[in-house]
Amino acid sequence: MTTTAIVTLAAVLLIVLGVSVITRPRNTSTVDFYLAGQRVGIVTNSWAICGDYLSAASFLGVAAAVYVSGLDGAWYAVGFAAGFLPVLLLVAAPLRRFGEFSLADFLGRRLNSDRVRISSVAMVQLVILCYLVPQSVGGGITWDLLVGHGVFGLSPYTTGVLLSTAVIAVIVAFGGMRGTTWNQAVQFLLLFLALVWLAIVVTSEGFRYGDAVEALSQGPLANPEGSALVQETNYIQPEQTAVFGEPGARYGRLGQIALVVTLGLGTAGLPHVMNRYFTSPTGRAARTTTVWVLVLVGMFYALAVMLGTAARDIIPGAVADHPWLEELTVNGILRVPEHALPVLGRIYGDEAGLGLVAAAALIAAMSTVAGLLLASAATWGHDVYERHINPRATQRQAVWAGRLTTLIAAAAAAALAIALSPEAFTPAMPSLVATMVTWAFAVAGSALTPVVVLAIWWRRTTAAGGIAGMLTGGALAVAMFLGASFMEPSALRELFAAPTLLAAPVAFVVIIVVSLKTQAPDSADASWVLMHGTAADRQAERLAALTVKDRRRRRAR
Structure with missing residues (x-):
């Protein structure tokens, strides 16, 4: 462990802990703990959403995927960035106008059903679990590369998992949404600045993206397999070898479409990202925030693709x-693709450069884990504890329930990450972390996105339809990507590995068919006005509701 690595890591931890202390909530209400009082500004929230969304899969995984498979790896960047288009056009503003604590709460109230709320909680926890594990794995990998030593007899990987998860658990448990928001905003800026620095230094040394792609495409694309390089298969034109600058090194035509659809639809169903929209003060602010996010993530992924090519x-x-580098490479090609950006940092900035990039990768994982833990706390603490276990809970009791569930979720995530060590997934390509995160997007896009979109845009959506669609889409997605691991390489396997292209339409159809055969909730029209009506309509609706309540009070007297 170098002095530079120690200083870099200590600085990162001091920054995030300091932000948490300064911005910790002064009140103990659930609105403050889960939603930061619904007073988060547009710019701050856009930075925080980026910090929440741009995980280890984005920082390490996208560059690694491009490094390994060239143009096919760039589809991860396209899918991750495109995911906010459906959010902008279909979800952000109506979701905020309706106003709740979480996706599960929104669906339960919109469809007027506790069964929907409980089913949503189960699906949200599955998505969070699929997302938490690769983030913790990314934290362990980064610590191993940055520090290289464990503590108390633990391996470096295990030490990284436990330390990063513990720090974030404390931040979330005692900082709530307000502290987490500012931490994620600061972490995004640090993450983005690390990429900008790398881009500046490689281009100043003569790197040109177009020239590099052309040069890399002159010969076949090969990657390490054991102690030798093996040429990659061309899945579009099997008679030819795969090359860096042409599609086919990882996916066939169907696989490329399936991957982009899975990532693009999955974003609208990610609980830790969608929950952030409830913190905006208005629906218009939520929409404007999404525009900012689209610009920022587009810039981020463009840099990630460029730097993967540069590596x-x-x-x-x-x-x-x-x-x-000889220990990390086979004939000049990295054994672990996720090391691409940290290695570039060390080449151009020596130990300080390695420390900066590796610390950025570590905070990318930590930032996303924070959002996931807070989403988990909201579903267990608010949707389950407050509504079903202890409906008469005081605000203080409800907040402490959220804090306790945060710590439990963090412990479970760390245990799973340690049990599922990277060695167990070594064959995963093109990137271990990016591949694992695809599972979360697949479940979210297949189970939650269809019911969220229809609940917002179709009045006839019913509780029975929502439950049937969630269970069908989620079960189909899980069955497909598990089945893909037992299949030989083929177009069908590519579809199964990114199942939302099939599972989401099936879920949409199931929701529509079942809803047409069941009774819509009586509150459907009122919910529609709340989500889509003009400002005057919504004001009139609120006044009407207040009038009705006032009459009932007078009668009760």
Whole structure:
């Protein structure tokens, strides 16, 4: 462990802990703990959403996917960035206008059903679990590379998992949404600045993206397999070898479409991202926030794709001048693709550069874990504890229930990440972390996105239809990507590995068919006005409701 690594890591931890202390909630209400009082500004919230969304899969995984499979790896960047288009056009403003604590709460109230709320809680927890594990794995991998030593006899990987998860659990448990919001905003800025710094140094040394892609495409694309390089299969034109700058190195035509659809639809069903929209003061602010997010994530992923290409182009020629690269490479190609950006940082910035990039990767994982833990706390603490276990809970009791469930979720995530060590997933391609996160997007896009979109835009959506669609889409997605692991490479396997292209339409159809055969909730019209009516309509609706309540009170007297 170098002095630089210690200083870098200590600085990162001091920053995030300091922000938590400064911005901790002064009140103990659930609105303050879960929603930051619904007073988060547009710019701050857009940075926080980016910090929540741009996980280890984005920082490490996208560059790694491009490094391994060239153009096919860029589909991850396209899918991740495109995911906010459906959010902008279909979800953000109506979701905020309706106003709740979580996705499960929104669906339960919109469809007027506790069964829907409980089913949503189960599906949300499944998505969170699928997302938490790769983030914790990313934290362990980064600690291993940054520090290289464990504590108390633990391995470096295990130490990284436990330390990163513990720090974030404390931040979330005692900082709530307000502290987490500011932490994620600061963490996004640090993450983005690390990418900008890398982009500046590689281009100042003569790297040009177009020239690099052309040069890398002159020969076949090969990657390490054991102690040798093996040429990648071309899944579009099997008679030819795969090349860096052409599609087919990882996916066939169907697989590319399936991956982008899975990632694009999954965003609208991610609980830790969608919950952030409830913190905006108005529906218009939620929509404007999404526009900012689209711009920021577009810039981020463009840099990630460029730097993944830069790593592939630069690292082979750097081995002669940097002997330490020999242990990490096979004939100049990295054994672990997720090391692409940290290695670039060390090449151009020595230990300080490695410390900066590796610390950025660590806070990427920590920032997303924070959002996931807060979403988990909201579903268990608010949707289950307050509504079903102890409906008469005081605000203080409800907040402490959220804090306790945060710590429990963090412990479970750390245990799973340690049990599912990276060695168990070594064959995963093109990137371990990005591949694992795809599972979360698949479940979210297949189970939650269809019912959220229809609940917002179709008045006839019913509780029975919502439950049937969630269960069908979720079960089909899980069955398909589990089945893909037992299949030989083929177009069908590519579809099963990114199942939302099939599972989401099936879920939509099931929701519509079942809803047409069952009774819509009596509150459907009022909910529609609340989500879509003009400002005057919504004001009139509120006045009417207040009038009715006032009459009932007078009669009661």
